[in-house]
Amino acid sequence: xxxxxxxxxxxxxxxxxxxxxxxxxxxxxxxxxxxxxxxxxxxxxxxxxxxxxxxxxxxxxxxxxxxxxxxxxxxxxxxxxxxxxxxxxxxxxxxxxxxxxxxxxxxxxxxxxxxxxxxxxxxxxxxxxxxxxxxxxxxxxxxxxxxxxxxxxxxxxxxxxxxxxxxxxxxxxxxxxxxxxxxxxxxxxxxxxxxxxxxxxxxxxxxxxxxxxxxxxxxxxxxxxxxxxxxxxxxxxxxxxxxxxxxxxxxxxxxxxxxxxxxxxxxxxxxxxxxxxxxxxxxxxxxxxxxxxxxxxxxxxxxxxxxxxxxxxxxxxxxxxxxxxxxxxxxxxxxxxxxxxxxxxxxxxxxxxxxxxxxxxxxxxxxxxxxxxxxxxxxxxxxxxxxxxxxxxxxxxxxxxxxxxxxxxxxxxxxxxxxxxx
Numbered sequence: 001x002x003x004x005x006x007x008x009x010x011x012x013x014x015x016x017x018x019x020x021x022x023x024x025x026x027x028x029x030x031x032x033x034x035x036x037x038x039x040x041x042x043x044x045x046x047x048x049x050x051x052x053x054x055x056x057x058x059x060x061x062x063x064x065x066x067x068x069x070x071x072x073x074x075x076x077x078x079x080x081x082x083x084x085x086x087x088x089x090x091x092x093x094x095x096x097x098x099x100x101x102x103x104x105x106x107x108x109x110x111x112x113x114x115x116x117x118x119x120x121x122x123x124x125x126x127x128x129x130x131x132x133x134x135x136x137x138x139x140x141x142x143x144x145x146x147x148x149x150x151x152x153x154x155x156x157x158x159x160x161x162x163x164x165x166x167x168x169x170x171x172x173x174x175x176x177x178x179x180x181x182x183x184x185x186x187x188x189x190x191x192x193x194x195x196x197x198x199x200x201x202x203x204x205x206x207x208x209x210x211x212x213x214x215x216x217x218x219x220x221x222x223x224x225x226x227x228x229x230x231x232x233x234x235x236x237x238x239x240x241x242x243x244x245x246x247x248x249x250x251x252x253x254x255x256x257x258x259x260x261x262x263x264x265x266x267x268x269x270x271x272x273x274x275x276x277x278x279x280x281x282x283x284x285x286x287x288x289x290x291x292x293x294x295x296x297x298x299x300x301x302x303x304x305x306x307x308x309x310x311x312x313x314x315x316x317x318x319x320x321x322x323x324x325x326x327x328x329x330x331x332x333x334x335x336x337x338x339x340x341x342x343x344x345x346x347x348x349x350x351x352x353x354x355x356x357x358x359x360x361x362x363x364x365x366x367x368x369x370x371x372x373x374x375x376x377x378x379x380x381x382x383x384x385x386x387x388x389x390x391x392x393x394x395x396x397x398x399x400x401x402x403x404x405x406x407x408x409x410x411x412x413x414x415x416x417x418x419x420x421x422x
Contacts, residue, residue, distance in 0.1 A: 020146050023205055024156055025163035027139050030198050032167025032277075034101065034191040036129045037067045038251070040171035041191055043270055044184035045125070046255050052116050056384075060252040060377020065122060067373070069130040070366035076137040077359030087210030093138050094202035098195060101131030105192035112185060128195070135198060137359045142206070144346055144358055151292070157342050158288030161335060165284065168277035176270015234357065236414045237344050238364050243407050244303065244341060245368040248376035249311055249400030253393065256380070258323060261389045268320060272327040279331025286332075287339040296347070297415050299340045304411075306337035307404040314397050341365070372403075 033040050049059045076093075085092035104127030113121045139160075147156045178187050229235070258264045258272075291299070310333040313326045345361040376396055383392035 017150070017152065020152070020156060021159050023201070024139065024143055025159045026201055027135075027198060028160040028164040029167040030194055030201075031132060031136065032164035033171050034105070034128070034195045034198075035132050036125050036191070037063060037070075039168070039191065040175045040194075041184075041187040042251075043172075043175040043255070043266070043273065044178045044187045045121070046252065047179035047259075047266055048121075048184050049118070050256070050259070052118070054118070055377075056253055056256050056380040057374075057377040058118075059256065060250055060380075061374050062118065062122060063250070063252050064370040064374035064377075066125055066129055067366060067370045069126060069133045070136075071363045071370060072130075073133060073137050073359035073363040073366070076134045077141065077357070080134075080138050080141055088208045090138050090142055091202060091206045091208045094135055094206055095199060097131045097134040097138070098199040098202055099131075101128040101135070101195040102192050102199065104128035104131060105188050105195060109185060109188040109192060128191070131195070137362075140358050140362070147346070155288050155291075157346065158284045158286075158291070158339060161284040161339065161342075162281045162288075165277040165280040165331070165335070168280070169274040172270045172273030172275075172277060174270075175273070176267040179266035179270065229357075229360070232416070233347075234361070236410070236416075238361055240300070240407060240410050240414055241341055241345065241361055241365040242368045243410065244307055244337070244404060245365040246372045246403050247307075247311060247369075247400040248372045248379055248403070249314070249396045250373040250376045252373065253376050253380045253396060254314065257389065257393045258317070261393070262317070262319060262323075264320060264323065268323075272323050275324055275327040276331035276334075279328040279333075280335040281331075283332040283335035284339055287336060287343075291339070291343055296340075296344065300344070300411060300414055301408075303337040303340035304404060304407045306333040306340075307407070308401045310334035310337065311397055311400040311404060315394055376400075 031039070036042070036045075046059055046063075049062060054062070080089055080093045082089075085096075104124065107127075108124050113124065143156050143160065146152070174190065175187065178184055255269060258269050259266060294302075310330045313330050313333070317323050317326055345358055379399075380392050380396055383395055386392075387395070
């Protein structure tokens with residue numbers, strides 16, 4: 001899991017590094033706005049479902065199903081790694097998936113979904129979700145290819161996530177306004193226009209030399225991938241990512257508790273999402289400054305502690321002021337823990353199968369998140385009926401923190417994998 005830095009101080013090297021930072025930052029900024037499950041339209045969709053009379057379980061279940069395309073990332077990785085289009089593995093797929101996102105979101109705007117059409121809304125939203133998830137895999141593969149040989153994975157990921165949460169600041173403010181004033185439909189058009197920016201970035205700035213197709217390349221690459229999947233570092237990282245992400249306390253539960261039980265307006269809830277994004281930006285940029293100076297064995301402990309703190313903090317949400325302060329704290333702590341995970345996964349990936357291996361690790365994390373989100377929504381409804389909404393909310397917070405604490409059971413396994421792969 002070692003990563004050798006080949007970065008030099010030559011002007012050409014600095015220009016290349018700056019170019020990579022700008023490209024990946026711009027793509028993730030767009031994703032922070034246009035991603036359907038947590039971007040600009042996330043709150044408007046939740047508010048739409050709430051206005052249709054759906055409970056926490058229904059809204060959380062919708063979010064879990066909508067997030068499933070993120071669990072298919074290994075399939076996208078196989079395609080972008082081993083099935084080139086017109087000789088390119090990255091550029092062509094970025095163009096196709098970005099176009100699919102634009103078309104899917106535009107259809108949602110120009111063909112409004114009837115009131116109560118839960119399944120139709122879900123089906124139509126799956127198209128841009130697949131497009132964004134596939135694009136994310138391609139961008140991650142580019143990040144590993146360009147960053148790992150230069151020792152830049154931590155830096156590039158800190159910039160990417162800072163940029164994505166920069167987009168989320170705008171998404172939270174606009175999403176809250178649209179939800180408050182019943183203009184959810186306009187959010188689809190805004191995201192369609194924003195997704196078009198990814199199409200332009202891929203067209204003009206993603207350069208890739210066409211390669212002739214090679215016989216047996218898929219078979220050889222499959223063997224490399226199978227070998228990578230057997231590496232202790234990859235297996236240990238997979239187990240850690242799955243367990244860290246399994247947290248029944250979800251944003252759907254938080255949204256319903258704040259807007260219904262605490263009577264916080266839709267617009268102010270959107271503002272708290274923007275504040276969370278501010279904290280996340282600080283956390284991701286801070287990680288870029290110390291990630292190469294601190295041993296991964298220590299960063300793993302940091303990730304677990306940050307995850308526990310980011311969940312427990314919500315026990316203190318009682319009104320607007322506490323919600324605003326805690327959102328900033330949670331943004332910082334949650335992204336600190338997340339950045340360690342992403343860096344751990346990137347360092348474990350073999351470059352030859354970067355897209356697929358990284359996607360496989362992230363898919364496990366996303367699948368765990370989807371499963372725990374659905375479980376959390378059901379538990380919130382069930383416990384609310386038994387003990388009241390406030391007790392149910394606090395109980396879910398504690399359950400989420402305890403599930404993250406369980407990650408410490410994997411620390412010996414991770415440390416052993418790090419040493420054996422060094």
